[in-house]
Amino acid sequence: MRRLPGRRTWASLHAEAREIVFDFLEGYDLLGAFWTTVQLTLLAAAGSLVWGTLLAAMRVGPVPLMRGFGTAYVNIVRNIPLTVIILFTSLGLNQTLSISLGADDFKTINFRLAVLGLTAYTSAFVCEALRAGINTVPVGQAEAARAIGLSFTQVLRLVVLPQAFRSAVGPLTNVLIALTKNTTVAAAIGVAEAATLMKTMVEKEAQLIPIASIFALGFVILTLPTGLILGWVGKKVAVKR
Amino acid sequence: MTEVSVAKDAVAATDELVVLKSVNKHFGALHVLQDIDLTIARGEVVVVIGPSGSGKSTLCRTINRLETIDSGDISIDGKPLPAEGKALARLRADVGMVFQSFNLFAHKTVLDNVMLGQIKVRKADKKAAEEKARALLDRVGLANQADKYPAQLSGGQQQRVAIARALAMDPKVMLFDEPTSALDPEMINEVLEVMQQLARDGMTMIVVTHEMGFARSAANRVVFMADGRIVEEAVPDQFFSNPRSDRAKDFLSKILHH
Numbered sequence: 251m252r253r254l255p256g257r258r259t260w261a262s263l264h265a266e267a268r269e270i271v272f273d274f275l276e277g278y279d280l281l282g283a284f285w286t287t288v289q290l291t292l293l294a295a296a297g298s299l300v301w302g303t304l305l306a307a308m309r310v311g312p313v314p315l316m317r318g319f320g321t322a323y324v325n326i327v328r329n330i331p332l333t334v335i336i337l338f339t340s341l342g343l344n345q346t347l348s349i350s351l352g353a354d355d356f357k358t359i360n361f362r363l364a365v366l367g368l369t370a371y372t373s374a375f376v377c378e379a380l381r382a383g384i385n386t387v388p389v390g391q392a393e394a395a396r397a398i399g400l401s402f403t404q405v406l407r408l409v410v411l412p413q414a415f416r417s418a419v420g421p422l423t424n425v426l427i428a429l430t431k432n433t434t435v436a437a438a439i440g441v442a443e444a445a446t447l448m449k450t451m452v453e454k455e456a457q458l459i460p461i462a463s464i465f466a467l468g469f470v471i472l473t474l475p476t477g478l479i480l481g482w483v484g485k486k487v488a489v490k491r
Numbered sequence: 492m493t494e495v496s497v498a499k500d501a502v503a504a505t506d507e508l509v510v511l512k513s514v515n516k517h518f519g520a521l522h523v524l525q526d527i528d529l530t531i532a533r534g535e536v537v538v539v540i541g542p543s544g545s546g547k548s549t550l551c552r553t554i555n556r557l558e559t560i561d562s563g564d565i566s567i568d569g570k571p572l573p574a575e576g577k578a579l580a581r582l583r584a585d586v587g588m589v590f591q592s593f594n595l596f597a598h599k600t601v602l603d604n605v606m607l608g609q610i611k612v613r614k615a616d617k618k619a620a621e622e623k624a625r626a627l628l629d630r631v632g633l634a635n636q637a638d639k640y641p642a643q644l645s646g647g648q649q650q651r652v653a654i655a656r657a658l659a660m661d662p663k664v665m666l667f668d669e670p671t672s673a674l675d676p677e678m679i680n681e682v683l684e685v686m687q688q689l690a691r692d693g694m695t696m697i698v699v700t701h702e703m704g705f706a707r708s709a710a711n712r713v714v715f716m717a718d719g720r721i722v723e724e725a726v727p728d729q730f731f732s733n734p735r736s737d738r739a740k741d742f743l744s745k746i747l748h749h
Contacts, residue, residue: 312575390590390592390593390594391594391596391597393557393590393594394588394594394595394596394656395596396557396580396583397555397557397583397586397588397590397657398583398584398607398608398660399580399581399583399584399585399608399612399660400580400607400608400612401577401580404611408611409598413597413598416598489598490597490640490642490643491597
């Protein structure tokens with residue numbers, strides 16, 4: 251066994267090793283890329299929660315036209331590959347129809363288009379998770395709400411949806427985790443998120459397995475706590491019957 | 492001229508509160524309500540009894556349009572039942588309903604259950620609504636349970652909260668759809684006592700029940716239904732001691748002596 255030179259400490263050795271193993275990371279804004287991923291996720295999550303809830307309300311509502319629209323939207327959108335939707339936002343909405351969502355530089359336009367595409371797509375899944383949640387609310391709850399004179403929207407807003415959301419926390423967590431990973435599709439229109447950076451690094455660096463591992467780890471770091479925290483929340487807010 | 496018509500309305504209003512005229516309803520091939528004519532006067536307590544599947548629950552639920560009808564007319568306090576929308580919601584607020592399965596809002600506390608309709612439908616301010624809710628909970632003997640959730644209460648307690656929730660809307664009439672059928676035997680009386688008290692206070696009540704004791708002691712009139720028809724109507728004493736129809740005799744012989 252080779253002896254270590256006396257003046258070198260373990261700490262300095264570690265630092266040196268880190269330099270050698272991780273020097274391929276130098277010059278890349280890893281945190282910045284993941285921050286874009288987080289922003290895409292949070293904005294699309296908020297958007298699809300709102301739009302998905304409206305879709306679910308349409309699908310359980312009494313107006314045939316709205317029910318038809320909700321059903322058609324969900325069945326069309328959830329069956330189109332996300333890549334196609336994201337590409338359409340750029341090629342169709344932006345380049346053909348000149349929709350730029352209020353931005354004027356390429357970077358911001360594409361970021362907003364990606365949020366729009368992710369929202370449109372994820373809403374269909376939020377709608378279905380919520381509708382499953384609505385089905386767990388006993389019909390007597392809505393009847394009692396109607397019986398005291400609440401209107402359809404009040405019944406939904408005050409009695410049915412609050413209970414539906416609580417039982418849909420689990421399915422919605424799955425949707426959120428899927429969304430986090432789906433943001434990588436935004437790379438297709440050049441949004442500078444994690445997958446875009448990974449592609450650049452893979453092209454320029456030799457350490458393919460470490461690169462893949464680091465990005466995989468980055469996503470696990472984002473999604474694992476999401477699952478754990480929301481799992482706890484789901485238990486905490488569950489409606490006891 | 493105006494005075495005369497006002498006086499006429501007033502007379503009509505004090506007289507007939509709920510009127511059903513030749514009401515028909517089908518569930519697919521089943522003719523569940525057949526030419527139902529029924530008039531309930533203000534302050535009257537009517538108990539509807541009959542075998543399972545005779546249409547008594549359905550009858551009760553058509554009065555606030557939780558069930559639609561195929562033909563006929565239903566009017567409450569002189570106004571025909573609206574088909575849908577805001578007008579229907581307004582009417583439902585005037586008709587209290589108590590369900591077999593309580594149906595308390597599971598995600599809200601007992602107090603919030605009794606306050607919700609007052610605030611969202613009657614537009615009462617929060618303080619007044621809470622005061623009234625607490626007074627009503629006291630009236631049904633549950634003042635100390637206000638902050639609990641429905642699942643923490645016994646069936647009898649839940650049903651009494653449901654009665655308080657309906658009363659909070661100041662209803663003109665109360666519908667009870669088998670209010671004690673889902674209760675353990677020892678909890679039936681606490682609910683019936685609240686209902687007896689309501690009847691004594693002059694509330695107009697339509698009660699679908701299997702509690703013959705309640706029918707005897709609290710009802711002004713018993714309506715006996717079988718196979719979607721009203722077979723017999725009579726004051727309780729007469730109905731229980733001397734039923735006219737064979738169907739009612741048969742029904743009573745099965746439930747009264749065992």
